[in-house]
Amino acid sequence: GAGVSQSPRYKVAKRGQDVALRCDPISGHVSLFWYQQALGQGPEFLTYFQNEAQLDKSGLPSDRFFAERPEGSVSTLKIQRTQQEDSAVYLCASSLVGGTVTNTGELFFGEGSRLTVL
Amino acid sequence: AQKITQTQPGMFVQEKEAVTLDCTYDTSDQSYGLFWYKQPSSGEMIFLIYQGSYDEQNATEGRYSLNFQKARKSANLVISASQLGDSAMYFCAMRESYGQNFVFGPGTRLSVLP
Numbered sequence: 001g002a003g004v005s006q007s008p009r010y011k012v013a014k015r016g017q018d019v020a021l022r023c024d025p026i027s028g029h030v031s032l033f034w035y036q037q038a039l040g041q042g043p044e045f046l047t048y049f050q051n052e053a054q055l056d057k058s059g060l061p062s063d064r065f066f067a068e069r070p071e072g073s074v075s076t077l078k079i080q081r082t083q084q085e086d087s088a089v090y091l092c093a094s095s096l097v098g099g100t101v102t103n104t105g106e107l108f109f110g111e112g113s114r115l116t117v118l
Numbered sequence: 119a120q121k122i123t124q125t126q127p128g129m130f131v132q133e134k135e136a137v138t139l140d141c142t143y144d145t146s147d148q149s150y151g152l153f154w155y156k157q158p159s160s161g162e163m164i165f166l167i168y169q170g171s172y173d174e175q176n177a178t179e180g181r182y183s184l185n186f187q188k189a190r191k192s193a194n195l196v197i198s199a200s201q202l203g204d205s206a207m208y209f210c211a212m213r214e215s216y217g218q219n220f221v222f223g224p225g226t227r228l229s230v231l232p
Contacts, residue, residue, distance in 0.1 A: 033220065042122075042209050042222040043163075056219060089161065093220075099216055105213060106153055109163035 002026065002109035006092050014081045021077045025094030025108045034067055034077050035091040042103045046071055050073060052078060082117045089114045121145065122210050122223035129228050131200045138185070139195040139226045141210030147171075151212045152193040154184065157207040157225075166208075170195055200230045 005024040013019050022080040025032050030051055035043035036059075051072035060067070066081075067076040079086055093107035123142045131137035143152065154166040169177045169184045177184040185194040198205055210223040 023159060035222075040225075042224045043220055045221065047217060060216070091163065105151065106165045107163075107211075109155075109164070111162055 002091055003048050004094055004108050006090075007109035008113060009111060010114050010116075012118065014079050014118055016060070016082045017086060017117075018078065019082055021079075021090050021092075021115070023075045023092030023110060025073065025075070025092070026108055027073075029108070030072070031095045032069060032075050033095075034075070035093065036061075036111045037089045037091055039088075046077070046090075054064060056059070063101035076080055079115075082115075084117050085118045087115055122212055124210055124223040124226050127224075129137045129208075129226055129232055131197075131228065132231050133202060134144070134199055136196060136198045137200055138230065139197070139208050139210075139228065141195065141223060142195045143191050143193060143210070143212050145191075145212065145214050147214045150182070152186070152211055153211040153213070153220070153223045154193075154195045155222075156212060157211045158207065159206070167195070197228075202230050202232060204228060205230045225230075 007022045011019055032049040034046040037043045040054055047067045048056040049069040049110050052069050064080045066078045067070040091109055091112045093109045095105050125140055128185050131156045132232050150171045152169045155165055156164045166183045167177050167184050168177045169186045181198045207225045207227050209225045211220050213220050
């Protein structure tokens with residue numbers, strides 16, 4: 001498809017389980033972002049990739065969170081030993097590289113993966 | 119420090135009227151971009167409008183316009199002729215300089231009344 005694709009759309013996990021969330025960005029988009037969005041709040045930055053390089057992971061809330069993008073396209077966000085506070089929508093977004101003022105460089109978002117930890 | 123501030127948690131507007139959603143930002147960079155996104159109840163994030171820090175004119179996209187006041191560091195979104203379908207969360211966001219991170223504000227929930 002032409003847009004950002006995320007799977008699964010919904011995931012229910014028992015506390016302590018590991019989960020993996022997948023993001024397939026728009027073809028040709030070099031930059032990829034992961035955000036966490038709690039109900040009624042704005043997206044909170046988790047991590048950013050440029051191609052396969054993870055350039056910023058400052059937003060990952062703990063070492064239970066891990067993201068990868070081994071071939072510079074599909075990315076996976078993994079959460080180990082899930083906790084109830086991990087319940088949120090996880091948004092993936094991609095953009096063309098080149099964050100200059102000569103192009104908008106807007107983010108294109110997927111529909112998100114809603115994680116519920118029981 | 120909060121980089122994007124949206125002071126209106128919720129706003130109401132009558133259908134067909136105009137509404138302004140406030141956004142102030144904090145940056146020491148000279149080069150940055152400002153964005154507005156709409157998030158309906160279905161959850162998808164929809165890009166609305168962009169303003170570059172060096173753009174001298176306010177951005178416009180159809181019924182959306184951005185009231186950019188650089189000295190005040192504000193980038194308010196104006197929606198003209200509101201429609202029922204405009205009811206959604208609206209997020210202001212910023213990308214600084216040549217960096218790639220996008221920072222989002224807490225959002226404003228707009229409700230359009232018939």
